[in-house]
Amino acid sequence: MDLPGxxxxxxxxxxxxxxxxxxxxxxxxVKKVVGLNIFQASVFVxxxxxxxxxxxxxxxIAEGIETYSNPLPHVLILTAIVVGxxxxxxxxxxxxxxxxxxGTIEEDDLHAQDADV
Amino acid sequence: MTAAxxxxxxQVVLPLLAAPLCVLLRRAGLAWLATMLVSxxxxxxxxxxxxxxxxxxxxxxxxxxxxxxxxxEFRVDTLNAFxxxxxxxxxxxVVLFAPPSVEREIGRDRAYLFYTAYLLCxxxxxxxxxxxxxxxxxxxxxxxxxxSYILISLGQDRRALYAAYQYxxxxxxxxxxxxxxxxxxxxxxxxxxxxDLAQRLAALEDVRGIRVAFAFVTVGLSLKLALFPLxxxxxxxxxxxxxxxxxxxxxxxxxxxxxxxxxxxxxVFGAEFSFNxxxxxxxxxxxxxxxxxxxxxxxxxxxxxxxxxxYSSVAQIGYMVLGISLxxxxxxxxxxxxxxxxxxxxxxxxxxxxxxxxxIGSVHIADFAxxxxxxxxxxxAFVGGGLSLIGVPLTAGFISKWYLVxxxxxxxxWALAALIVISSLLAVIYVWRVVEQAYFRPPPADGxxxxxxxLSLLIPTWILVAANVYFGVDAGLSAGVATLAAQSLMGSPx
Numbered sequence: 001m002d003l004p005g006x007x008x009x010x011x012x013x014x015x016x017x018x019x020x021x022x023x024x025x026x027x028x029x030v031k032k033v034v035g036l037n038i039f040q041a042s043v044f045v046x047x048x049x050x051x052x053x054x055x056x057x058x059x060x061i062a063e064g065i066e067t068y069s070n071p072l073p074h075v076l077i078l079t080a081i082v083v084g085x086x087x088x089x090x091x092x093x094x095x096x097x098x099x100x101x102x103g104t105i106e107e108d109d110l111h112a113q114d115a116d117v
Numbered sequence: 118m119t120a121a122x123x124x125x126x127x128q129v130v131l132p133l134l135a136a137p138l139c140v141l142l143r144r145a146g147l148a149w150l151a152t153m154l155v156s157x158x159x160x161x162x163x164x165x166x167x168x169x170x171x172x173x174x175x176x177x178x179x180x181x182x183x184x185x186x187x188x189x190e191f192r193v194d195t196l197n198a199f200x201x202x203x204x205x206x207x208x209x210x211v212v213l214f215a216p217p218s219v220e221r222e223i224g225r226d227r228a229y230l231f232y233t234a235y236l237l238c239x240x241x242x243x244x245x246x247x248x249x250x251x252x253x254x255x256x257x258x259x260x261x262x263x264x265s266y267i268l269i270s271l272g273q274d275r276r277a278l279y280a281a282y283q284y285x286x287x288x289x290x291x292x293x294x295x296x297x298x299x300x301x302x303x304x305x306x307x308x309x310x311x312x313d314l315a316q317r318l319a320a321l322e323d324v325r326g327i328r329v330a331f332a333f334v335t336v337g338l339s340l341k342l343a344l345f346p347l348x349x350x351x352x353x354x355x356x357x358x359x360x361x362x363x364x365x366x367x368x369x370x371x372x373x374x375x376x377x378x379x380x381x382x383x384x385v386f387g388a389e390f391s392f393n394x395x396x397x398x399x400x401x402x403x404x405x406x407x408x409x410x411x412x413x414x415x416x417x418x419x420x421x422x423x424x425x426x427x428y429s430s431v432a433q434i435g436y437m438v439l440g441i442s443l444x445x446x447x448x449x450x451x452x453x454x455x456x457x458x459x460x461x462x463x464x465x466x467x468x469x470x471x472x473x474x475x476x477i478g479s480v481h482i483a484d485f486a487x488x489x490x491x492x493x494x495x496x497x498a499f500v501g502g503g504l505s506l507i508g509v510p511l512t513a514g515f516i517s518k519w520y521l522v523x524x525x526x527x528x529x530x531w532a533l534a535a536l537i538v539i540s541s542l543l544a545v546i547y548v549w550r551v552v553e554q555a556y557f558r559p560p561p562a563d564g565x566x567x568x569x570x571x572l573s574l575l576i577p578t579w580i581l582v583a584a585n586v587y588f589g590v591d592a593g594l595s596a597g598v599a600t601l602a603a604q605s606l607m608g609s610p611x
Binding site for chain 1: 316
């Protein structure tokens with residue numbers, strides 16, 4: 001197996017797992033959103049990697065170029081990035097509202113406050 | 118007629134375009150009017166699509182004139198025409214219910230924002246259902262999810278904010294897992310069109326990449342449909358969301374995710390690969406039975422009636438997944454039928470909760486004491502929905518449970534049939550707790566006046582209760598369509 005040649009996939013898995021770990025392990029709501037972003041970014045890299053054709057050039061028609069990389073995954077990821085930005089914006093705005101309502105963005109403190117009510 | 122040719126596109130485009138219109142209109146009344154017109158138009162389109170599919174077979178619509186598999190295809194067959202009907206029916210009925218409830222719980226000045234998010238959510242759900250493109254499904258899934266996070270966060274209780282946040286995190290993880298699965302499928306086949314995927318996957322040999330893709334897609338969608346134990350986002354979200362939102366989401370959002378799972382398991386991967394090459398059936402069955410029991414038992418101990426119904430939803434999802442895990446035409450028929458019937462019963466029950474909340478400002482079981490004297494029609498609607506939830510004969514719930522039991526017996530799974538019946542009895546307990554409070558406890562000293570919810574709330578609630586009874590007595594239409602859809606999924610000739 002060509003381990004170094006597949007390095008971008010190793011990066012994908014590393015990012016995916018670290019992002020996912022942050023989402024699960026962190027109690028701070030902003031850090032969770034950041035973790036979610038890293039998790040999503042890993043998928044973007046996965047898609048972009050698969051669009052690369054060995055020896056292929058940028059997918060712009062030009063003379064003397066025979067092979068082109070596949071532009072479709074890139075376009076898909078453009079959409080997914082937009083979705084990711086929207087999710088992040090919404091997530092952070094919810095955190096702002098939570099901070100206004102509770103005065104904290106630590107998960108444990110939120111639970112403690114609601115347990116009193 | 119040229120408009121009829123574009124019905125598949127109109128189904129999604131109408132609510133999508135009306136959403137920004139609501140922001141421009143600003144006034145609560147105008148925004149509501151626009152929402153109502155559009156959601157009823159969507160219902161008309163869905164009915165027309167279902168009839169033309171039943172008469173003329175599947176419809177393929179090339180969006181923007183780009184022929185599939187290069188362009189995005191909207192593909193309507195019996196199964197998704199039926200789901201479109203469910204979603205747009207609930208969407209239309211909840212809009213009727215919305216104005217007083219939204220004014221009370223969200224406020225008149227912010228009502229237009231509710232209608233905007235509502236229409237976006239409706240457009241997203243309809244889009245997930247109608248699309249024939251795996252990546253397009255992700256985009257619509259996120260449209261509906263993002264707008265449902267907003268809708269949930271509109272709840273009065275501050276815990277609604279945290280519930281929405283929790284759902285946002287888990288929902289995004291689910292959608293991203295799905296996205297990874299689709300990416301791996303694209304890597305293996307070079308296509309995103311579902312019909313095209315199905316063909317190419319069938320021709321490919323069993324490689325590891327496809328198995329991994331299968332796992333990612335299944336787990337991602339299971340998170341979205343709240344399959345036990347991935348249901349943790351659901352109870353809080355349904356409990357703290359505004360009443361109209363809970364009714365709408367409970368009746369549609371998880372159902373659409375079940376549809377997407379059906380589509381992937383049976384159409385894209387094929388029943389042979391999903392259930393024979395990979396042993397997906399037994400784990401799904403175990404999780405479904407666990408959902409039926411655990412969630413029902415937890416529901417019995419809830420003090421908040423909305424939360425109780427939310428746990429009951431998790432249990433009901435179990436029945437749908439159980440039908441899928443049987444992998445027979447009968448099992449699938451039961452699943453698809455329960456998808457429809459559960460939307461009707463949970464819609465009716467949560468709308469009744471909306472009526473209660475409108476009058477007494479609480480859905481805690483302690484506050485239900487003597488409520489039947491104060492709000493007789495509302496509580497009668499709750500009893501109607503509750504009977505259907507339990508599966509009493511002459512209600513819609515009975516029909517789907519009956520099909521499910523028959524499907525289990527057909528596979529000689531006597532124990533499973535018994536489990537279905539026993540778990541239905543658990544529903545008797547939690548529905549009875551509310552009925553007992555409302556009918557057999559004395560009302561508080563000041564609560565003896567008759568103070569029914571306004572007609573604009575009662576009529577939509579009773580439309581759904583009546584639908585529960587109608588589809589319980591005359592199941593010809595719903596069961597017939599569900600059987601056709603199940604046959605086409607299993608690939609047997611109708």
